[in-house]
Amino acid sequence: MHDFRPDRRSFLAAASAGLASVAGCVEPRAESSIEGDSSHDIDRENLAEGSAFTDLYDAIIESVTQIRVFGIEDPNTGAEGRGQGSGFLYDDRHIVTNDHVIATGQAADVRYINGDWTSATLVGRDYHSDLAVLEVDHVPKGVTPLSLSERRPVVGQQVAAVGNPLGYEGSMSAGIVSGVDRTLDFPDRAFSFPNVIQTDAAVNPGNSGGPLVDLDGNIVGVINSGGGDNIGFAISAALAGRVVPSLVDDGSYEHSYMGIGLRSVDRLVAEANDLPEATGVLVTDVFDGSAADGVLKPASRTVPRRGESIPVGGDVVLAMDGEPIPDRHALSTHLALETSPGDALAIRLRRDGETITRELTLGARPSVSW
Template sequence: MSDGYSRRQVLTTLGTGTLAAVAGCSQTFEEASDDEPVGLTRAAGLPSQEAQGTEYTEVYQEAIDSVALLQVYGGQAGQGSAFVFDGDYLVTNHHVVEGADTIDVQYADNDWTGAEVVATDAHTDLGVIEVDERPAYATELPLAEERPVVGQEVMALGNPLGFDSSISVGIVSGRNRTLSAPTGFSIPNAVQTTASVNPGNSGGPLVDMDANVVAVINSGGGDNVGFGISAAVTRWIVPTLIEEGDVAHTYVGIRTYPVDRRVAEANDLDEVRGVMVSEVVGGGPADGTLQGVEEWETRNARRIPIGGDVIVAIDGTRLPTRHDLSTYLALETAPGDTVEITVLRDGEERTVEMTFGQRPE
């Protein structure tokens, strides 16, 4: 469409009124005879009026023009989704466009254009592409300012299995999830949803009922379990990729193990809290500062770590779980920061000072 007259405006103008008759059709709903199905056109057998929409229809119409299908050649090759973030920049997944030679972008009105990869971040599986052209109707989708709540209604928009401009509806079924990144590190603060997610949805938006992006769809984990990279992580990563072409992630140089009831009992801990240091990487920032597990014991057919430092806080911020630790490191720290880490060691609480490094490739 030209002159900025968008599908959104057309849909708003039409509302739920009668659509134009199918070409070659001479009889409308009001003219239907007793021999014809009520509400169907004679020529095509199609409804002569649109059904009433729902609140999902309204959100879909508001947001879908900003969602694109990606056809990727080279690299892993295949299809994925993306959405307009800022100007000619679209957000997608790292794994969708990694190593791409050519990217074709299809918008909702079947407008096609080319795109190039600006930058990607494998540690969070986020990527940014820049399109050659962006139609006026494809406007920016805002990132949600507030954290989602469990039970909140959301919609996954994208191109599952190559079916463009699709929608699936569900709720936020979990948050504070930790996902595995392609690099072997973890992606913190992820959002879990019951909205159906299939191959081709990757890189598309998971939106709330105000058409704000709650998460960037990343993967499907099974029936009614999908995941997305949170708006908070996206808000940090994507502008940095656009401005600098890379993101520096905090590196501690440890492997960790969650503290549950059995680990707490085996290590004589008063509370089930914190994250145990299972291994310290030689030459890393934590080498010489934190202590890893001394031995592993088998109890009830399970290996239990014994003797490692248990991290309970950084700079006074309590970190009761491994997810809390990874989220804090991702969103609240940067390479070069010097912090005070509170640990439980040999039955006592103590504080050690450490300077973070930058995560290796």
């Protein structure tokens, strides 16, 4: 157990200085909320001693919110419903949550743990990172923003998920970082989320948009999926740190885009393509008019290997700007965190048995919305 037991006042001061399936749910629409200061207080008398997690909870819970979104259309019936999720105070007037929490909703209410309600306006959203920013009309006095961690998480690091699972507001679950640099696929999205954090902290519908924090109260990731199966995921603080400021300022964010289909080089791919090592990323497709069109060579055919169709004949990406690219996770993370549209990349690749370098100027990923 981490022995960090901060003084609440100093903890909050430090935080303010630094400035399943998808885990959301839909329920019948309710009456609109009432704004303003509530007299509801948290009873802090006759409490048990608690732990480092108790102090962590006390330090951040006032900055974690419940979000209710109205006007969400049920894709099966067309009926109007209400979505529910979590969020956190990012600065003095903005709340960060998931894009899928907002979905097709037209209005949102935000509730703080002290009972205050406020209306919120959508100022920016990004489908490709599942992040959205709301501007709120009211922030309770003394509530301070949470800070995104500036350090990359490591496997085994203790973390806590804070939010509103299944509508139970102000809940905390604890665990560790179970994996880093994950690439997360969703069946209804034709792309993958890069640089995702995996955790065994219990995450359920309603946690979406809430913070995954370290024991210093810094946000490691923005929770975006989980189903109570001892495996949950969060959009990394590193990616959120690039996307959220742009959403606040411009309402949108442009992701780097190569325009390729790809597959990590495993043993079967290496054997079928006569590669000396099982490392790198094989280019399976190049999309017309994309940045890679005319620069990279896609696979020309497939061959059967142990019951699989293995692509052969395409370029194998080995490094970008001198950074090794051992698999598709490394490629997506490098694009997401180290590049921007318009950047020129020096790509070292293997083509027809030779190692060569090609320059590719990145484009912007085509925009998609709900």
